[in-house]
Amino acid sequence: MTPVTSGNQRARRQLTGQIKDSLRDLRNQLSMLNRQVGTHLDLKDVDLDCLDLVARHGPLSPTALARRAGLHPATMTGILDRLERAGWVVRERDPADRRAVTVRALPERGREVYQLYAGMNGAMDELCAGYDEEQLKLLADFLRRTTEAGATATGDLATRGR
Helix, strand or coil: CCCCCHHHHHHHHHHHHHHHHHHHHHHHHHHHHHHHHHHHHCCCHHHHHHHHHHHHHCCECHHHHHHHHCCCHHHHHHHHHHHHHCCCEEEEEECCEEEEEEEEECHHHHHHHHHHCHHHHHHHHHHHHCCCHHHHHHHHHHHHHHHHHHHHHHHHHHHHCC
């Protein structure tokens, strides 16, 4: 193990700063990519986000979707109305509880979205090919833990704002 020195601490702070800056740059770049995808599909950013959540985690109730998206249920109603009118999702009665509704993404429309992300997906496959399995496990763990930290910070900020 390397002894901790002020030089090591400084280098570690610099690397940590670089990682944080890179994550901010990545967030901005992905935001621009998502905006371009949304423009091609005639979807608002928030609509595209909700569509992705339903496609990845659905079928979901509108309430569960609102919770995952961090949106007010009344806002979610408008988003779902737009997505349903445009043929991206359907609302269906829950077979277990006929009073409840679930939202399901339509897979045939999902192919349109997938095609627009094909360039990024291909670039990510190429990038990941340059790492061995242990490095990929480390990166996957870092990204999962970073996502969890973001979720915690979001929740903390949401409860502080009330």
